Amino acid sequence: MQTELSRKLGIEHAAFGFTPFPAVAAAISRAGGFGVLGAVRYTAPDDLERDLDWLDAHADGRPYGLDVVMPAKKVEGVTEADVEAMIPEAHRRFVRDTLAAHGVPGLAEGEASGWRITGWMEQVARTQLAVAFDYPIRLLASALGPPPADVIARAHDRDLLVAALAGSARHAVKHRDAGIDIVVAQGYEAGGHTGEIATMVLTPEVVDAVDPLPVLAAGGIGSGPQVAAALTLGAQGVWLGSIWLTTTEADLHSPALTRKLLAAGSGDTVRSRALTGKPARQLRTAWTDAWDDPTGPGALPMPLQGLLVAEAVSRIQKYEVEPLLGTPVGQIVGRMTSERSVQAVFDDLTRGFEQAVDRLCRIAERSGR
Numbered sequence: 001m002q003t004e005l006s007r008k009l010g011i012e013h014a015a016f017g018f019t020p021f022p023a024v025a026a027a028i029s030r031a032g033g034f035g036v037l038g039a040v041r042y043t044a045p046d047d048l049e050r051d052l053d054w055l056d057a058h059a060d061g062r063p064y065g066l067d068v069v070m071p072a073k074k075v076e077g078v079t080e081a082d083v084e085a086m087i088p089e090a091h092r093r094f095v096r097d098t099l100a101a102h103g104v105p106g107l108a109e110g111e112a113s114g115w116r117i118t119g120w121m122e123q124v125a126r127t128q129l130a131v132a133f134d135y136p137i138r139l140l141a142s143a144l145g146p147p148p149a150d151v152i153a154r155a156h157d158r159d160l161l162v163a164a165l166a167g168s169a170r171h172a173v174k175h176r177d178a179g180i181d182i183v184v185a186q187g188y189e190a191g192g193h194t195g196e197i198a199t200m201v202l203t204p205e206v207v208d209a210v211d212p213l214p215v216l217a218a219g220g221i222g223s224g225p226q227v228a229a230a231l232t233l234g235a236q237g238v239w240l241g242s243i244w245l246t247t248t249e250a251d252l253h254s255p256a257l258t259r260k261l262l263a264a265g266s267g268d269t270v271r272s273r274a275l276t277g278k279p280a281r282q283l284r285t286a287w288t289d290a291w292d293d294p295t296g297p298g299a300l301p302m303p304l305q306g307l308l309v310a311e312a313v314s315r316i317q318k319y320e321v322e323p324l325l326g327t328p329v330g331q332i333v334g335r336m337t338s339e340r341s342v343q344a345v346f347d348d349l350t351r352g353f354e355q356a357v358d359r360l361c362r363i364a365e366r367s368g369r
């Protein structure tokens with residue numbers, strides 16, 4: 001699975017993998033792909049430093065990248081306490097009532113919620129970058145818009161490629177004009193924050209709109225034929241997120257959640273504002289149903305919703321309260337039916353890719369080409 005971009009980066013396969021887990025990122029790079037570590041959960045620079053040390057030591061000298069979240073709409077000078085104060089009491093009550101209805105225990109005295117919104121604040125993303133720029137990362141990716149101009153300039157000074165996720169051709173053109181090097185065209189099927197255009201439609205639109213900038217196709221890709229389809233649509237590679245969640249290297253800390261993922265079909269996800277306030281594809285659960293119910297208070301905008309539900313999400317995860325237990329994941333979850341190593345995923349992708357290409361070659365031969 002070689003393209004101009006994979007040759008430029010010196011990787012064997014033009015398959016990029018987003019993951020919150022350093023062990024998965026390292027395994028993706030070792031398998032010949034390009035591992036990209038998600039930084040959003042690192043609110044303490046020391047934790048990021050520790051995990052980048054580990055990743056660097058375990059990537060066997062292969063290139064890897066970092067993904068930061070820098071929302072295009074900045075929340076300047078606003079602290080977490082300011083955001084807390086904006087949350088209406090009715091919404092807090094709704095959280096309490098929903099948890100009580102499912103008998104979710106509280107956290108122990110002094111036990112902090114493991115999930116904070118601060119990773120989405122520009123000042124925190126900047127502390128992550130201050131750490132990351134000391135490591136030999138080859139790619140800096142950004143969700144929710146391109147990084148600010150000074151960050152792009154610093155990345156380019158260090159010979160890093162900058163990528164940004166786009167859910168429409170209009171956004172992709174904006175990203176290109178901001179000076180990024182790679183657009184990740186992420187379709188509706190994808191896990192996490194996502195737009196409304198399917199990968200099949202979005203990819204060629206973005207390829208045409210930003211030509212000759214390289215485009216990676218994302219959303220709903222988890223097999224070799226899908227990789228072949230993405231390259232046929234003009235992408236220079238693929239960007240996969242969901243498929244790694246059920247790999248043996250992933251650390252979900254919840255056997256119940258892994259079981260739910262393995263059992264879920266492609267129709268068991270929903271694009272909901274329940275988790276962050278922005279539409280994000282995730283497993284459909286009693287939690288998303290409660291927030292999406294038109295008779296309820298509805299989700300607050302980002303970043304209020306993330307802060308409102310942070311503690312609740314930690315409690316649901318800690319006690320594995322099955323009806324409420326979920327995670328961002330895309331429609332490809334329907335093909336995630338067994339726990340496999342990252343290497344096994346790559347073996348499957350490359351084998352399926354070769355078969356798909358052979359099939360196309362036979363069709364071409366029969367058509368007299």
Ligand SMILES: Cc1cc2nc3c(=O)[nH]c(=O)nc-3n(C[C@H](O)[C@H](O)[C@H](O)COP(=O)(O)O)c2cc1C
Nearest residue numbers: 018143190191192218219220240241242328329330
């Ligand atoms: C659990 C999970 C968390 C994600 N978090 C982020 C994130 O923090 N930053 C980001 O750029 N993309 C994030 N994404 C989106 C991925 O980068 C990727 O675009 C998407 O997963 C591709 O579609 P797929 O899920 O169908 O493979 C996340 C995806 C998942 C499944």
